[in-house]
Amino acid sequence: MKSIFNPPIGSISEINGKCISLIGDDIDTDRIIPARFLKCINFDALGKSVFDDDRKTLKGNHPFDLECNNGASILIVNSNFGCGSSREHAPQALMRWGIKAIIGESFADIFYSNCIAIGIPCFTLPSSTIKTMQKYTDNKDFFLKIDLYKSIALAKDLKFNLEIKESSKKMFLSGEWDATSTLLANKSLIEEKINELPYIKFNNDSP
Amino acid sequence: MSQDTLFDKVWDLHKVANLPGGSDQIFIGLHLIHEVTSPQAFGALKDKNLKVKFPNRTVATVDHIVPTDNQSRPFKDNLAEQMIDTLEKNCLEHEIKFFNIGSGNQGIVHVVAPELGLTQPGMTIACGDSHTSTHGAFGSIAFGIGTSQVRDVLASQTIAMNKLKVRQIWCENKLPNGIFAKDLILNIINQLGVKAGVGYAYEFAGPAISALSMEERMTICNMSIEGGARCGYINPDEKTFSYIKDRIFSPKEENWEKAIKWWKSLQSSDSSIYDDVFKLDASKIEPTITWGITPGQSISINQKIPTLKEIEPCDQFIAGEAYEYMGFKPGQSIKDTPIDVCFIGSCTNGRISDLRIAAEVLKHHKVAKNIKAFVVPGSEMVAKEAKEEGLDRIFINAGFQWREPGCSMCLAMNSDKLMGNQVSASSSNRNFKGRQGSPNGRTLLMSPAMVAAASIAGKVSDVRDFINK
Ligand code: SF4
Numbered sequence: 001m002k003s004i005f006n007p008p009i010g011s012i013s014e015i016n017g018k019c020i021s022l023i024g025d026d027i028d029t030d031r032i033i034p035a036r037f038l039k040c041i042n043f044d045a046l047g048k049s050v051f052d053d054d055r056k057t058l059k060g061n062h063p064f065d066l067e068c069n070n071g072a073s074i075l076i077v078n079s080n081f082g083c084g085s086s087r088e089h090a091p092q093a094l095m096r097w098g099i100k101a102i103i104g105e106s107f108a109d110i111f112y113s114n115c116i117a118i119g120i121p122c123f124t125l126p127s128s129t130i131k132t133m134q135k136y137t138d139n140k141d142f143f144l145k146i147d148l149y150k151s152i153a154l155a156k157d158l159k160f161n162l163e164i165k166e167s168s169k170k171m172f173l174s175g176e177w178d179a180t181s182t183l184l185a186n187k188s189l190i191e192e193k194i195n196e197l198p199y200i201k202f203n204n205d206s207p
Numbered sequence: 208m209s210q211d212t213l214f215d216k217v218w219d220l221h222k223v224a225n226l227p228g229g230s231d232q233i234f235i236g237l238h239l240i241h242e243v244t245s246p247q248a249f250g251a252l253k254d255k256n257l258k259v260k261f262p263n264r265t266v267a268t269v270d271h272i273v274p275t276d277n278q279s280r281p282f283k284d285n286l287a288e289q290m291i292d293t294l295e296k297n298c299l300e301h302e303i304k305f306f307n308i309g310s311g312n313q314g315i316v317h318v319v320a321p322e323l324g325l326t327q328p329g330m331t332i333a334c335g336d337s338h339t340s341t342h343g344a345f346g347s348i349a350f351g352i353g354t355s356q357v358r359d360v361l362a363s364q365t366i367a368m369n370k371l372k373v374r375q376i377w378c379e380n381k382l383p384n385g386i387f388a389k390d391l392i393l394n395i396i397n398q399l400g401v402k403a404g405v406g407y408a409y410e411f412a413g414p415a416i417s418a419l420s421m422e423e424r425m426t427i428c429n430m431s432i433e434g435g436a437r438c439g440y441i442n443p444d445e446k447t448f449s450y451i452k453d454r455i456f457s458p459k460e461e462n463w464e465k466a467i468k469w470w471k472s473l474q475s476s477d478s479s480i481y482d483d484v485f486k487l488d489a490s491k492i493e494p495t496i497t498w499g500i501t502p503g504q505s506i507s508i509n510q511k512i513p514t515l516k517e518i519e520p521c522d523q524f525i526a527g528e529a530y531e532y533m534g535f536k537p538g539q540s541i542k543d544t545p546i547d548v549c550f551i552g553s554c555t556n557g558r559i560s561d562l563r564i565a566a567e568v569l570k571h572h573k574v575a576k577n578i579k580a581f582v583v584p585g586s587e588m589v590a591k592e593a594k595e596e597g598l599d600r601i602f603i604n605a606g607f608q609w610r611e612p613g614c615s616m617c618l619a620m621n622s623d624k625l626m627g628n629q630v631s632a633s634s635s636n637r638n639f640k641g642r643q644g645s646p647n648g649r650t651l652l653m654s655p656a657m658v659a660a661a662s663i664a665g666k667v668s669d670v671r672d673f674i675n676k
Contacts, residue, residue, distance in 0.1 A: 025525045026401055026501050030639040034646075035618045039272060039286035041246035041293050053646035079521075080402040083435065083501075084639060085618075086337040087244065088353035109405055109437045110337055113368070114353035167229035167369060176228055179355075180255060183232060183363040186224045190365055193223050193234045194261065198469045199330060200236070202462035 005047070005096055008119035011175040015101045015121070015146040017073030021137035022063050027077065028084035029111060033093045046089055047096030064097065074144050076133050077104035082111025091115045101146055103153070103162065105130050116168050116177050121148060123162040133160075148172055209373035210480040213442055213473050214408045217348045221331045223365055230367045236330035236347075238265040238360045239316050240303070242272055242294040243620070244335030248357035249297045257362045259301040264364055266325060267298050267305040270315045274621045275583050275610035278308055287621065301361075312455075314586020314612045317341040317429065317554040321421075322588050324454025328443040328470040333360055338554050338636065340431040343440030344424035345447055346473060348408070350438040371408040371438060372482035375475075378415035380490035385671040387564070388423035389556060389634070389654035391415065393495040393505045395427075396434040399485060400522070401503040404436025407482070410475060411441050415489030421450040422560040429555045430636050433502035442474040494670055497638045497652040498541050499529030504638075505652070508669045512539050532640055533649050534628070542667055544651070547629040549580035549607075549662040550643075551655050553617040556634035557585030559592050561655040565634075566601040568659035568673050574606030575665030581608040581623070583615040607662070619644025632661035 037049045055062040063069055075094065081104045082090060091114045094102075102115065102122045115122050123146075125133070136142045136155075144153045146162070148169060153160040171177040194200055209215055223232040240248075245267070252259070259265065272287040282288040298305035306312040312319060317338050320326045328346035332339060335357045342349035356366045376395060382388075409431045411424075419427070424441050431439025441447075448467055451457045458466040493507035504526070506512065514537035518526045530537060535544075551557070551565050562584065574580045582602050584590035590612055593599055599609045616623040617635040624644025625631055631643055631650050638650040651667065660670040 024528065025521070028501075028637075028639045030618075030637070030642050034641055035271075035620045035644075038243050038620060039284075039290060041289060042250060043247055053641040056646060078524075080405070080435070083401060084337065084432075084637060086335060086339075086351035086353055088247075088335075088355060091353075106402065106405065108402075108435065110351050110353060110432075114355065117353060117355035117359075165369070167226075170228040174227065176226075179367045180257070180359050180362050182226060183359055183365050183367065184257075186232060186365075187363075189223045189232075190234065190260075190363060193221070194364070197220070197234070197236065199327060199458075199466070202458045202466045202469075203327075203456065 012119060012121060012172040012177070013148045015074065017100060017144065018071060019074045019076050019133065019137045019142045019144055020063055020069045020072035021076040021134040023078060023134060025079045026083055027081050029082055029087050029090035030084055032082065032090040033087065038087060038089055043089060043092040043096065046093035050093040050097045068141065071098065073098050073100040074146070075099045075102045076130060076137055077102060078130060079105035079127070081107050083108035086110045088114045088118065091118055091120055095120055103130070103133070116171060117179065119177055121164060121168065121172055123164050125160060125162060129160060209482050212373050212410060212475040212479040212481065213346055213440060214348060214371070214373045214410065216473050217329055217331065218370055226367050230369045232365050233331060233368050234365050235333045235360050236264065237325055237332045239320055239332065239334035239339070240265055240267045240357065241316050241336065242269050242290040244354050245297065245357055246290065246293045247354045248361060251355070251358040252361055259303065259361045261364050262302045263304070265303050265361065266320065267294060267303055268313050268316050268319050269294055269307060271614045271618065272620050273308065273611070273613040275613050275615050275623060278611050284621070311587050314589065315554045315557060315614055318558060318585035318589065321345065321425065322454065322586060324451050324457035327451060328447060329473045333366065337432045338429050340437065340439045341425050341429040341554055343428040343431070343438055344421060345451070346440055346443035346470065348438055348440060351432065372406055373410055374407045374483040374485060375410045375412055375481045377484060377486045378411065378413040378489045379486060380488055381415050381418050382489050382492060385674055386492050386494060387654040387656060388419055388426040390492050390495040391489060392427045392430040393497065393502065393652065394492050395487060396430065396503050397505045398487065399434055401433065401501050402435045404431065404434040407436050409434065409436040409439040410481070411439060416441055417444065420560060421446055422558045425558070426555055430502065433636060443470050494654070494657055496541050496657065496667060498533065498535055499526065500532055500638055500640050501525060502636065502638060502652060504529055506541055508542055508667070510541070512537055512541060514538050542669065544667040545630065546578060546632045546661050546666055548625060548631040549574070549578060549658050550616045550631055550633045550635065551658050552583030552585065552615050553635035554585060555636040556655045557583060557589065559589050561634065562589065562593050562598050565655040565659040566598045568656050568670060569605040569663065570601055572605055572663045574662045578662055578665055580606060580662045581610055583610045584612045586612050616643050618642060632658045632667065634658050
């Protein structure tokens with residue numbers, strides 16, 4: 001765990017780091033951050049509680065506890081990662097533990113959009129490639145250099161062609177993943193829209 | 208690409224702009240907030256020096272952290288008190304309507320909004336909660352968002368999102384007697400899988416869906432997300448309109464006629480095009496229970512827990528994890544599995560009709576020895592109605608504890624929790640590892656009627672043996 005957390009800002013085009021692998025399909029957000037840690041009014045303290053139940057069950061043998069994974073920042077996962085609850089606490093906890101990018105077979109929808117919204121690029125790769133990567137990660141320190149512009153990840157002697165939604169890629173490169181100001185730029189269109197929607201009229205000033 | 212479905216029409220109507228990245232900017236007609244996913248959003252608003260753009264398009268209630276035994280303030284749990292206090296302050300400061308405890312309209316956000324008539328066809332509805340899909344039962348496009356998107360909705364009443372594909376789930380025939388909406392949706396998720404819905408909106412249709420009441424339709428749409436679909440909906444019909452009529456926020460007088468006319472124009476039609484269609488025969492469904500750690504791992508009451516060989520290769524890893532966590536052997540039957548805790552409640556099955564059905568099963572019976580059974584109404588309005596009908600007495604006489612409204616042991620953010628590796632029969636929606644508050648607690652999802660049956664027998668039982676006598 002890093003002591004001072006600096007959230008990402010602006011354009012994200014390159015991520016370099018050590019990989020950590022977490023094996024399993026359908027890992028839900030309740031497992032990433034159990035509900036008892038949601039009793040908070042900011043995300044600051046979540047990093048240390050990531051996977052709390054799973055880590056307790058494995059008594060020090062969970063990937064997030066293994067010494068060899070200290071300082072890792074690229075998470076390698078399997079399919080449907082982040083399913084379940086919409087809690088942004090899940091990617092926030094991962095990010096505060098040190099994760100800067102995730103590569104997986106597939107991601108749940110809400111988890112994926114939460115990651116985009118806080119500046120964690122998520123890439124997909126076919127199942128067989130992920131499994132190869134996870135083997136490397138388990139056997140030795142495995143470093144990747146991710147180039148978002150080219151959508152590739154380079155290791156010492158390996159190259160992976162990553163997949164990422166075109167819209168997400170553009171947002172990261174331009175820095176517009178932090179969407180609020182982009183949305184607010186269309187202020188007059190938003191006001192036109194609210195005046196044009198039929199139900200706003202027949203509901204008077206409700207809700 | 209889908210065309211001319213209700214989803215397409217509502218999406219296009221709410222589209223504000225194409226964003227530079229390629230996603231759409233979508234206007235959110237109704238924004239619902241609660242205490243868990245909103246404080247950080249208000250915090251971010253403050254950091255960015257922004258105001259809430261349309262305060263009267265957001266409505267708040269408190270549900271996840273509220274205690275269900277003693278609700279007097281301050282709450283015993285300091286952190287819970289801090290959360291409700293923060294929500295109260297934020298709503299006051301930003302002039303947002305807030306249905307607090309004691310208002311008569313507090314409850315689980317997805318139970319409350321329809322009761323108030325806030326949820327209406329043709330709207331886009333967003334909430335920092337994945338079960339926002341519930342509201343699709345009314346023909347709205349409703350989906351869960353994360354906290355950063357809650358911030359965006361507060362600031363701009365819009366979010367950036369890619370349009371979803373549309374899969375129609377056509378349910379032929381009718382559900383047999385003693386089989387409920389919960390059984391149907393568990394079967395849909397089992398057959399399609401928990402990730403099939405990723406990137407899709409689910410349109411539930413067909414005679415079996417039309418025959419469902421509005422509350423049952425909410426149960427179906429509620430669990431769309433457990434099948435991976437961020438959004439699920441049902442085309443509005445006369446049942447939808449009569450449910451909405453005369454509620455606090457429903458359109459009144461001449462506006463009512465206008466509303467109905469517009470709502471009818473939104474329906475999908477025979478000429479609508481879907482990205483995919485899936486068909487299922489509702490008359491074949493039996494009481495269904497989950498045996499594993501995802502809502503897709505379910506079987507009917509007379510089936511055996513599948514062996515690894517009977518499971519698709521891609522689902523074998525999670526099945527192995529499930530056998531180990533649940534302590535079940537492949538090939539073992541689910542019927543007669545001993546139960547420790549029975550929970551009736553949640554936004555899936557904590558509505559008045561759910562309580563009526565469970566009470567009907569419990570009448571003249573007692574909860575088995577050593578079972579902790581409790582019922583948590585979905586809202587203050589549900590609790591009031593239930594009391595007026597005497598349902599609370601039926602539950603209490605049978606040996607259930609009658610609690611105050613909230614999310615309770617659906618996710619165990621208050622003191623209602625499983626202990627150790629207790630097994631719960633639960634009417635909620637998630638059987639994830641640790642979901643009900645104990646890192647090794649075990650959850651069997653089923654209909655409220657099946658929970659009632661399990662409470663009487665002390666083990667997993669076929670509710671048809673109790674109601675068909
Ligand atoms: S009842 Fe359960 S699923 Fe529904 S909103 Fe509350 S915690 Fe979420």
